[in-house]
Amino acid sequence: MQSSNPVFGRSAAFSGRPGVQQVPAPSAEKLEQMYSAPSATPSQTGRMTYDDVVMRTGATLGVLLIGAVIGWMNTGLFYVGLIGGLVLGLVNAFKKEPSPPLILAYAALQGLFVGGISSILEGSTISAGGTPLNGIVAQAIVGTLGVFAVSLFLYRSGRIRVTPKFQRGLLMAMGGYMVFVVFNLMAQIFNWTDSPFGFRSGWLGIAIGLFAVGLAAFMLILDFDFIEKGVKEGIPARFAWTAAFGLTVTLVWLYIEMLRLLAILRGE
Secondary structure, three states, X not given: OOOOOHHHHOOHHHHOOOOOOOOOOOOHHHHHHHHHOOOOOOOOOOEOOHHHHHHHHHHHHHHHHHHHHHHHHOHHHHHHHHHHHHHHHHHHHHOOOOOHHHXXXXXXXXXHHHHHHHHHHOOOXXXXXXXXXXXXXXXHHHHHHHHHHHHHHHHHOOOOOOOHHHHHHHHHHHHHHHHHHHHHHHHHHOOOOOOOOOOOOHHHHXXXXXXXXXXXXXXXXXXXXXHHHHHHHOOEHHHHXXXXXXXXXXXXXXXXXXXXXXXXXXXX
C-alpha cells in the first residue's frame, strides 16, 4: 500500500515498491525494552548541567589561584596581569562561542593581577599614622565569600528576582559607576588628588565602595540566573565555560572592591 504521507512516500521503507527491502517492525519485546529504558540525562544529550558549571568554574578559579601565587611572589607581574586580563576579558566577553583556552588564559592573567595587588596591600602603610594593613587579604577573602553566599541565598530563596526592570536598572548603575571609575583613574594619573585611591577616600570612598560591592553582588545574581535558565532550557554544555567566565569576572571584581574598601576603612 502506497503511503499517503508525501515524506514517508519518498522513503523506500514505506514505498512498498517491489525489489526494495522493507525495514522490519520491532518486536513487542523490543518495544517494551525501549519504553522501559530510563530517559537520557542532560549530560548524555550534550546539554549544560550544574555539574558542568561547577567543574568549569573550579578549573578556572584553580588557574586563577595558581596565577595569584605567582603574582604574590613577583609583584612586578602586576601590570602584565592588569593589562593582559583586561584585553582577554574583552575578547572573551564579545566572543559568541566560549573558548576554554582563552578563558583559562584570562584567569591566569587575572591571578597575576590579584596576587600582585594583594601582596602590595598586605602589610603596607597607607595611612597618616603608618598603621600596617596586616591581614587585609584574609578579610577581603572572607568578605567576598560572605557576599557570594548571601547573593546565592537571596536568589535561590526568590527574595530577588531577575526581571527586565532589574536588568535595566543594574546596567544603568553599572554605566554610571564605570564613568566614575574612568574619571577617578584619570585623577590618579594626573595627580588631581593626593589620595592613593583618587577621589575614593574618606566617607565618600566608603560610600562608593559599598555601592560597588552591592553592584557586584547583583551581578552575581545575574550570573546565577543565566546558569539556572541555561540548565532549564538545555543549552549546549560548552556554555558552562561562559558561566564559569562570568562568575570569575564578577568574583575578581568583588574581591578587588572588597580589598579597596577595607584599605580605605583601615587606612583612614
